[in-house]
Amino acid sequence: MGSSNDSQVRLIVFGRQGAGKGTQASRLAQNHGIPHISTGDMLREAVREGTDFGKRAKEYMDAGQLLPDDVMLGLVSERLSRPDTSRGWLLDGFPRTAGQAEDLQGLVADGGITLAINLEVPEDVVVDRISSRRVCESCGTIYSVGDPSADSGKCAKCGGTVVQRDDDTEDAVRARLATYNEQTAPLLGWFEAQGLLANVDGVGSPDEVATRVGAAVDERL
Numbered sequence: 001m002g003s004s005n006d007s008q009v010r011l012i013v014f015g016r017q018g019a020g021k022g023t024q025a026s027r028l029a030q031n032h033g034i035p036h037i038s039t040g041d042m043l044r045e046a047v048r049e050g051t052d053f054g055k056r057a058k059e060y061m062d063a064g065q066l067l068p069d070d071v072m073l074g075l076v077s078e079r080l081s082r083p084d085t086s087r088g089w090l091l092d093g094f095p096r097t098a099g100q101a102e103d104l105q106g107l108v109a110d111g112g113i114t115l116a117i118n119l120e121v122p123e124d125v126v127v128d129r130i131s132s133r134r135v136c137e138s139c140g141t142i143y144s145v146g147d148p149s150a151d152s153g154k155c156a157k158c159g160g161t162v163v164q165r166d167d168d169t170e171d172a173v174r175a176r177l178a179t180y181n182e183q184t185a186p187l188l189g190w191f192e193a194q195g196l197l198a199n200v201d202g203v204g205s206p207d208e209v210a211t212r213v214g215a216a217v218d219e220r221l
């Protein structure tokens with residue numbers, strides 16, 4: 001499009017759990033020299049530090065609820081005003097609702113959001129990736145079925161017991177994906193209606209996917 005009046009790159013990355021979102025978001029941010037801002041990490045940090053905001057955030061998180069739009073916007077707005085965002089930013093975990101997306105677009109009115117990338121990985125692929133994951137109870141090393149440590153149940157690094165986490169079973173993964181789809185579909189629809197959505201095939205090696213993501217962004221710059 002190239003319609004931005006300034007040179008900031010403002011990106012948002014979406015992807016279901018297991019789609020490689022974190023990896024791709026980090027690489028993309030690094031390639032453009034912009035901060036990778038994960039609102040999930042910011043919230044967890046605030047909770048850990050026990051700030052007033054963190055205490056308030058914890059109440060919502062404990063209840064399994066999203067924080068109110070105005071609270072999230074305040075948090076994001078403050079973060080996006082810091083000096084390290086002079087060349088732009090990449091948001092991961094925000095917006096979560098179409099209302100938040102509209103607020104964000106209003107916040108960066110000059111030039112607006114550059115692009116929202118939706119990493120597409122078929123549900124069965126994601127379920128397979130996550131449900132084949134095993135973890136060492138002692139040192140936390142992650143293995144995959146097929147690896148000797150996963151198959152024997154004994155960690156090659158520390159000798160600890162390698163198990164499947166309750167969260168990683170097929171049923172648990174499918175339940176989380178259903179919730180994600182329900183919450184995210186209207187949001188992706190909003191970006192699509194604004195002409196700001198790029199659906200990128202997320203199947204393949206991290207390098208292959210990064211090449212596709214990079215091409216989608218370059219098309220807009």
Ligand SMILES: [Zn+2]
Binds near residue numbers: 137139140141155156
């Ligand atoms: Zn271990």
